[in-house]
Amino acid sequence: MISSTIDEVLVETDGHIVVVTLNRPAKLNAVTPEMSKELTRLAHAVNEDDEVRVAVLTGAGERSFCAGSDIRTLDDYESPWAFRNRVDYCDALREVRKPLIAAVNGYAFGGGVETAMICDIRLAADTAIFAASEIKLGWIGGGGMSAFLAHSAGPSNAALMLLTGDPIDAAMAKDWKLVTEVHPRETLLPRAVELAHTIAARAPIAAQTAKANLRAAYTMPFEDAMRYERDLQTICFATDDAAEGRAAFTEKRAPSFRGR
Numbered sequence: 001m002i003s004s005t006i007d008e009v010l011v012e013t014d015g016h017i018v019v020v021t022l023n024r025p026a027k028l029n030a031v032t033p034e035m036s037k038e039l040t041r042l043a044h045a046v047n048e049d050d051e052v053r054v055a056v057l058t059g060a061g062e063r064s065f066c067a068g069s070d071i072r073t074l075d076d077y078e079s080p081w082a083f084r085n086r087v088d089y090c091d092a093l094r095e096v097r098k099p100l101i102a103a104v105n106g107y108a109f110g111g112g113v114e115t116a117m118i119c120d121i122r123l124a125a126d127t128a129i130f131a132a133s134e135i136k137l138g139w140i141g142g143g144g145m146s147a148f149l150a151h152s153a154g155p156s157n158a159a160l161m162l163l164t165g166d167p168i169d170a171a172m173a174k175d176w177k178l179v180t181e182v183h184p185r186e187t188l189l190p191r192a193v194e195l196a197h198t199i200a201a202r203a204p205i206a207a208q209t210a211k212a213n214l215r216a217a218y219t220m221p222f223e224d225a226m227r228y229e230r231d232l233q234t235i236c237f238a239t240d241d242a243a244e245g246r247a248a249f250t251e252k253r254a255p256s257f258r259g260r
Helices: 031-049 071-075 080-084 089-094 111-118 133-137 146-151 155-164 169-177 185-200 204-219 222-237 240-251
Strands: 008-016 018-021 056-058 064-066 100-104 106-108 121-125 127-131 181-183
Touching: 008 031, 018 031, 018 185, 031 089, 056 064, 056 146, 056 185, 080 222, 089 111, 100 111, 100 185, 106 111, 111 127, 111 146, 121 185, 127 169, 133 155, 146 155, 146 240, 169 181, 181 185, 204 222, 204 240, 222 240
Parallel strands: 018 056, 056 100, 064 106, 100 121, 106 127, 121 181
Antiparallel strands: 008 018
């Protein structure tokens, strides 16, 4: 069973899903280097644990999902090169092969936007606020901010966020396709967990393959992406789960997928 080693990151297991909560509400769940290392460890653990099929990311408290890196710790790096080569939680989260769901319960600033955008499905509370705020401090995001925003919001909306650093609310984030659903804060996490359980009930190899295929669709030329999809489909078709799915359909029963 996956568990956390620090109080600032909480992990709860519920069947085939894990809920990871950033737990520094007094500091808007800003990520310290210690938290970054723990998130990196947990990302690897999620990949390696066959019992885990879906992960949900959220923040503790009523105000913030994640305010990015803790600004007060950035001067602790001995050089810009050390900062460049730091253990980065965004890099680790991008390497998670299993579906990730963000439950954005409040402020998503800087790296918090990147954390949310890394997730495959993003749900937001109606009180959530999003900002690519780094420019107000003299730098830009480094965890995929520009690429994620350009893909989801389009170049003009991305430029507005990146060049001003000003926030947008949950309604605008949904209109710009940064999030899929907006819910009252009290129902946000239950909805994210419900969705996670729905996905966890699907064939896990197919779910991971669908995630890999979707990412490839963003980066490959169309014809290459089509061929890649057909190859991935063939891999899935050869699994025991696919045989189970066909048998369950024939026998008019719910399938029991085992990730094989």
